[in-house]
Amino acid sequence: GENVEQHPSTLSVQEGDSAVIKCTYSDSASNYFPWYKQELGKGPQLIIDIRSNVGEKKDQRIAVTLNKTAKHFSLHITETQPEDSAVYFCAASTNKLSFGAGTTVTVRA
């Protein structure tokens, strides 16, 4: 089955700086790559996704890039704010989603 690896496991950034989270996947048939944000005490919520026919997608301060040849994809958060502090999960999908282990992001004021 699909194996998704996510790095780093923890990330601390100064408010206003950028944060980057990287994921790799094993199954070249995967064609859908969502990112989820989980705040304390809540369930994960979709923040952005990308499909295999697209190399990059942006939504305000969040962007995702996909390199199908290398089988890796990344989440970029610019101008980080305290409310960006959360756990972020990447995932890859063929017929079902496989998740990475998560990255705990802390934005220091």
Added chain:
Amino acid sequence: DVKVTQSSRYLVKRTGEKVFLECVQDMDHENMFWYRQDPGLGLRLIYFSYDVKMKEKGDIPEGYSVSREKKERFSLILESASTNQTSMYLCASSQQGLGNTIYFGEGSWLTVV
């Protein structure tokens, strides 16, 4: 807005007890899922269902079963709870087909003592 409701947020059960975790979604989604979340392991799929009375094993089905008698409701059952099933359980739903957004509930924290 899509709402996935897990009726029990916090449960404490004894080893050997039968445990039911209930989940209801209000968006007429065909697909429903149960995940388990543990630190450092991410979200792991236990079971999923594409239709009423239909179920398929995920990556870690051992020790669990599920029931989907109605489209909006998907129950996770621990026939005989064990301490290694202490975890956060997340229910989710999505529209039929691949690549559709999966919506999660708030989670159920289960402690087995």
